Amino acid sequence: xxxxxxxxxxxxxxxxxxxxxxxxxxxxxxxxxxxxxxxxxxxxxxxxxxxxxxxxxxxxxxxxxxxxxxxxxxxxxxxxxxxxxxxxxxxxxxxxxxxxxxxxxxxxxxxxxxxxxxxxxxxxxxxxxxxxxxxxxxxxxxxxxxxxxxxxxxxxxxxxxxxxxxxxxxxxxxxxxxxxxxxxxxxxxxxxxxxxxxxxxxxxxxxxxxxxxxxxxxxxxxxxxxxxxxxxxxxxxxxxxxxxxxxxxxxxxxxxxxxxxxxxxxxxxxxxxxxxxxxxxxxxxxxxxxxxxxxxxxxxxxxxxxx
Numbered sequence: 469x470x471x472x473x474x475x476x477x478x479x480x481x482x483x484x485x486x487x488x489x490x491x492x493x494x495x496x497x498x499x500x501x502x503x504x505x506x507x508x509x510x511x512x513x514x515x516x517x518x519x520x521x522x523x524x525x526x527x528x529x530x531x532x533x534x535x536x537x538x539x540x541x542x543x544x545x546x547x548x549x550x551x552x553x554x555x556x557x558x559x560x561x562x563x564x565x566x567x568x569x570x571x572x573x574x575x576x577x578x579x580x581x582x583x584x585x586x587x588x589x590x591x592x593x594x595x596x597x598x599x600x601x602x603x604x605x606x607x608x609x610x611x612x613x614x615x616x617x618x619x620x621x622x623x624x625x626x627x628x629x630x631x632x633x634x635x636x637x638x639x640x641x642x643x644x645x646x647x648x649x650x651x652x653x654x655x656x657x658x659x660x661x662x663x664x665x666x667x668x669x670x671x672x673x674x675x676x677x678x679x680x681x682x683x684x685x686x687x688x689x690x691x692x693x694x695x696x697x698x699x700x701x702x703x704x705x706x707x708x709x710x711x712x713x714x715x716x717x718x719x720x721x722x723x724x725x726x727x728x729x730x731x732x733x734x735x736x737x738x739x740x741x742x743x744x745x746x747x748x749x750x751x752x753x754x755x756x757x758x759x760x761x762x763x764x765x766x767x768x769x770x771x772x773x774x775x
Contacts, residue, residue, distance in 0.1 A: 469513040469588045470724050470733070471542065473607055474500025474595040475573050476518050477551035478525045481765075492554060494525060496532040497766055499595035499625050502714045506721030506756060506768035508537035512728050515539040515588065517610075519576035519603065525550035526572065544580035548572040568600070576603040581610050584618075589733040590724060593644065594623035596630045599637040608640055615647035619733055623652040623720050626660050645677050649738045652683040652720055667692055668699065680739045681746065683753070685719055687712075691754055693746040700743055702750035705758035714766025715757045721768065722753030 480492035500518070507514035516533055520526050520543045529550070533540045551574065552567040568574050576597075584591070593611050598604045611620055622644050631637050641661065645651055651674050655667055662670040671682045671694040684692040690703040726749040727733045732741065759769040 469515045469539070469585075470507055470590045470592060470728065471515040471517055471584065471588045472500050472504035472507065472592045473517045473610060474498070474593060475551065475597040475603075476501035476516070476520060476529045477553055477568075477573065478528065480552055480554045482556060494528060495765065496529050497553070497714075498551075499623075499714075499717045500592065500597070501529070501533075502717035502766045502768065503592055503594075503623075503720045503724075504533065504538045505536045505766075506714075506718045507725060508533075509768050509770045510721060510725040510752075510756070511771045512721075512725045513539075513587075515542060517542045517544075517582060518597075519544045519546060519548070519572040519574070519580065521545070521550040521572035522547055523550055525552070542582040542584075544572075544576060544582075546572045546575070548575055573597065574600060574603055576606045578602075578606050578609050581606060581613075584614055588618060589728075590619035590621065592621045592623075592720065592724065594625050594720075596625070596627050598624065598640060598644075599627075599631045599633075604637075604640060608644055611644050612647060615649075619649045619727075619735055619738055620647060621650035621652065621720070621724065622648045623716065624657055624661065625716065626657045628660075642677070645674065645679060648679050649735060650681045650683070650723070651677075651679040652685070652716075652723065654716060655684055655686045658684055668694070681741055681749075683719075683723060683749065685716055685753075685757075691719065691750050693750050695741055695746065698741075698743045698746055700746045700750060702747065702754045704754060707758050707762045709761045710764050712761050713764075714768065715761050717766065718760045718768045719753040719757040722756040723749040726752040 475498040504516040693700040
């Protein structure tokens with residue numbers, strides 16, 4: 469199993485009622501939630517760990533996970549509310565109003581961390597849960613606890629609006645990236661973390677932190693993969709872009725699913741990844757991301773949809 473650890477929330481998307489009134493419709497979302505969903509649809513044994521509410525929105529999230537074959541049995545259920553993100557469109561650009569205080573996800577504590585069974589081969593972390601407390605400290609503790617025994621991957625998915633204490637957040641990323649086997653970043657995230665420089669130069673800095681594989685997505689250009697001995701590039705597929713919601717989250721699932729399909733979800737195999745394995749990760753990641761950007765919202769493909 470691949471256990472995705474991080475936020476799940478409800479996106480309240482603007483709609484219009486039959487009476488012409490402005491309204492909002494609830495859709496399940498969250499970066500790490502999207503990765504778990506994408507993994508399930510790609511046929512991997514996918515699990516999800518987060519703080520999930522027992523309210524009606526929490527049930528929407530649980531149902532969505534189940535429909536994509538994701539096991540939410542390790543999630544910490546509570547009677548706290550679900551995080552809501554109300555979306556408004558200003559000149560076609562989405563703006564978000566988050567309601568996250570005292571929610572089931574935000575208030576996840578170290579006492580809520582699960583006993584991870586041996587069936588879990590890899591853990592994935594990232595998203596907007598990392599810069600906020602107490603859940604950020606809880607996910608960090610889980611990663612540090614498990615990193616010596618299982619493959620760990622992190623996608624910081626930098627969202628500056630969520631970062632209240634940049635120094636503390638950078639310190640957390642330093643600690644988590646130091647134990648991660650795989651780090652995935654966008655080119656923008658890479659420069660936020662490492663400063664100015666070429667993608668190659670900055671990826672080498674991330675490798676020097678301790679990662680064995682570094683993947684860098686570069687929007688419509690494509691994606692890069694780096695190890696201590698290899699550098700691989702896969703161009704993006706040409707598609708008509710509807711929106712880019714969930715593209716990076718789904719790319720992450722492609723990387724992990726490719727490793728799983730190659731029976732390489734162990735620390736030795738990841739550390740010794742050859743060019744062919746890295747290319748397989750990039751190509752599946754690019755392929756699934758291309759499907760997502762071609763349709764509205766974070767709607768990852770099922771295996772049978774891939775050409």
